[in-house]
Amino acid sequence: MARVATGESVLSRAVRILAVFGPEERALRVSDIAARTGLHVATASRLVAEMVSHGLLTREDDRRVRVGVRLWELAMRASPTLSLREAAMPFLEDLHAVVGHHAQIGVLDGADVLFVERLSAPGAVVNYTRIAGRLPLHASSSGLVLLAHASHELQEQVLAGPLVRYTAATIDTPARLRRTLADIRRDGYAHCPGFIHDEALGVAVPVTDGTRAVVAAVAVIVPNDPADPGAGRAVVPALRAAARGISRILSR
Amino acid sequence: MARVATGESVLSRAVRILAVFGPEERALRVSDIAARTGLHVATASRLVAEMVSHGLLTREDDRRVRVGVRLWELAMRASPTLSLREAAMPFLEDLHAVVGHHAQIGVLDGADVLFVERLSAPGAVVNYTRIAGRLPLHASSSGLVLLAHASHELQEQVLAGPLVRYTAATIDTPARLRRTLADIRRDGYAHCPGFIHDEALGVAVPVTDGTRAVVAAVAVIVPNDPADPGAGRAVVPALRAAARGISRILSR
Structure with a gap:
């Protein structure tokens, strides 16, 4: 995937990060996330850290990152489904x-x-x-x-x-x-x-x-x-x- | 709630917007969202529009906003729960x-x-x-x-x-x-x-x-x-x- 244009919004990047997780990829390293989104490692690392601080992602003991319980809660509380x-x-x-x-x-x-x-x-x-x-x-x-x-x-x-x-x-x-x-x-x-x-x-x-x-x-x-x-x-x-x-x- | 400090990140504001939705508040006007988050209406309106474009929120025919199916999907696909x-x-x-x-x-x-x-x-x-x-x-x-x-x-x-x-x-x-x-x-x-x-x-x-x-x-x-x-x-x-x-x- 191409590198991100400088003008891409933080929100758009955050959504792309969330989208790389899936049933077979529940836990990923920041370097994997960078590779799969096309973001620079430093950019991915900074954004992942902020997403972790909001509970959208969570960091395991082995430094791998997962989707956070807070994201699930935000999505489910008023879920259209x-x-x-x-x-x-x-x-x-x-x-x-x-x-x-x-x-x-x-x-x-x-x-x-x-x-x-x-x-x-x-x-x-x-x-x-x-x-x-x-x-x-x-x-x-x-x-x-x-x-x-x-x-x-x-x-x-x-x-x-x-x-x-x-x-x-x-x-x-x-x-x-x-x-x-x-x-x-x-x-x-x-x-x-x-x-x-x-x-x-x-x-x-x-x-x-x-x-x-x-x-x-x-x-x-x-x-x-x-x-x-x-x-x-x-x-x-x-x-x-x-x-x-x-x-x-x-x-x- | 106090008005947001200028330094607050987009992601932090987006999370606060998602957090105002709940089982009893499944559909809200942008003005309600602004009032409940303490964001200026123009700021809330701009951010809601971007969140709608990513499917995190969805806009009904009556202009009210709901949590989007895409957010649910992102949260559920690799859900820790x-x-x-x-x-x-x-x-x-x-x-x-x-x-x-x-x-x-x-x-x-x-x-x-x-x-x-x-x-x-x-x-x-x-x-x-x-x-x-x-x-x-x-x-x-x-x-x-x-x-x-x-x-x-x-x-x-x-x-x-x-x-x-x-x-x-x-x-x-x-x-x-x-x-x-x-x-x-x-x-x-x-x-x-x-x-x-x-x-x-x-x-x-x-x-x-x-x-x-x-x-x-x-x-x-x-x-x-x-x-x-x-x-x-x-x-x-x-x-x-x-x-x-x-x-x-x-x-x-």
């Missing part, structure tokens, strides 16, 4: 208890689905989503549900591609994506055997708020049985019941 | 299913307990904790468990007061607090009938990591029956089982 998460949790728990494997809820953010909550059983089928993780809209069952109810502009943007392939089953042509979105609007659910991983099947339905606008997608991930690709449809009634429950709470 | 939360969730679910009412997990942060997860039943007894909410250590069952295993320095600091009273039952003398902490270390749990609210009874036990250090407290909140103040002790075995399960996952 917290009310959705709290509305969804009892229904996700029930869904998870009945279906097993993974139950999750995601929202549209930019051209991605951003997952705000996930419940997983130990030993459940592979699932690429994480809490606060993202997937492209065309590839995941939650993303397809959100895209099917998104603005015309966003639909055209995604249809214009690129439609990245994860497996041989991923939707990778605009014609098939257009047809799938129409099917989802007609049927009320997305059914995605092996779209992200050969062994996983995602099924998702929309969640609406008090104005009937689609604000989230709730999904389950179950094993994909190539001999019986329709199997996941059995979970649709349970998913619909959960989505109705969440919608009812959100409409209050 | 996420691994604890993920380890705890299956056990909290079981605890919640068996005990009903509220099951929660909190960590020590400064001189507070910070709650990282909570599961609540609809219609459960009153509970003052929230996710990302705080309570003082001397007043809550989770806080007392954490304080009982905290450093000598922190214990002396809390014992030196003030010991804020929530109800007639709240611990409000250093002698009683010292005795209670010794009881908790001996018995392995805190039992707090009506300490925070007359109608609620908190029971908490410690969670340890691989080094046997106490890293969290897991608690349930059940109705407080003044005719039977010992009632909550029946949940201690279930709490201990949950804490052992969480500790086992954390020790891997």
